[in-house]
Amino acid sequence: xxxxxxxxxxxxxxxxxxxxxxxxxxxxxxxxxxxxxxxxxxxxxxxxxxxxxxxxxxxxxxxxxxxxxxxxxxxxxxxxxxxxxxxxxxxxxxxxxxxxxxxxxxxxxxxxxxxxxxxxxxxxxxxxxxxxxxxxxxxxxxxxxxxxxxxxxxxxxxxxxxxxxxxxxxxxxxxxxxxxxxxxxxxxxxxxxxxxxxxxxxxxxxxxxxxxxxxxxxxxxxxxxxxxx
Numbered sequence: 001x002x003x004x005x006x007x008x009x010x011x012x013x014x015x016x017x018x019x020x021x022x023x024x025x026x027x028x029x030x031x032x033x034x035x036x037x038x039x040x041x042x043x044x045x046x047x048x049x050x051x052x053x054x055x056x057x058x059x060x061x062x063x064x065x066x067x068x069x070x071x072x073x074x075x076x077x078x079x080x081x082x083x084x085x086x087x088x089x090x091x092x093x094x095x096x097x098x099x100x101x102x103x104x105x106x107x108x109x110x111x112x113x114x115x116x117x118x119x120x121x122x123x124x125x126x127x128x129x130x131x132x133x134x135x136x137x138x139x140x141x142x143x144x145x146x147x148x149x150x151x152x153x154x155x156x157x158x159x160x161x162x163x164x165x166x167x168x169x170x171x172x173x174x175x176x177x178x179x180x181x182x183x184x185x186x187x188x189x190x191x192x193x194x195x196x197x198x199x200x201x202x203x204x205x206x207x208x209x210x211x212x213x214x215x216x217x218x219x220x221x222x223x224x225x226x227x228x229x
């Protein structure tokens with residue numbers, strides 16, 4: 001069984017609230033090795049709802065992460081299967097991962113090339129390699145398991161819940177809605193996130209790159225990574 005619809009872990013006792021006290025919960029889109037900003041929400045909010053019933057949108061963190069290479073940022077994208085009916089809506093929970101293009105092998109090689117010389121790549125490689133060897137059917141389940149592993153490596157215990165229905169934007173009531181805020185292209189302003197500069201392998205050549213995949217922070221800072229969230 002890949003994952004249940006709702007998985008709950010204990011909330012961190014040290015998490016400050018990002019928003020007003022009655023808005024200590026947020027809603028996020030699912031993410032493939034999401035950016036630092038995404039994991040900051042997991043670390044700081046009392047409860048995080050991970051959207052399961054929205055329509056799948058291409059070119060987002062749902063199936064894409066961005067890493068730092070010697071030539072600058074590189075996007076790693078998971079191919080997904082197209083819906084059977086042309087033009088039909090594809091809910092996030094129903095998105096199936098495609099095996100097209102040997103992407104698992106390509107993504108792992110890209111990570112090894114980009115972070116092989118980083119301080120903590122070898123320390124975490126064995127924990128992460130299974131995600132590029134085993135096959136998951138559904139993207140949401142895959143991302144959920146990735147998130148659980150990354151939280152374990154960061155030593156944080158967020159209270160995560162899969163949504164049980166779609167809540168339209170503007171109707172989230174006491175949930176801080178980051179579904180359209182955290183995105184690769186044209187992100188919206190976030191009053192509660194200011195990137196903190198940390199060591200990056202290629203910073204002297206390319207300059208510091210903010211808000212990359214959590215893997216960039218983890219490989220470069222190791223057990224100190226949580227201090228940047």
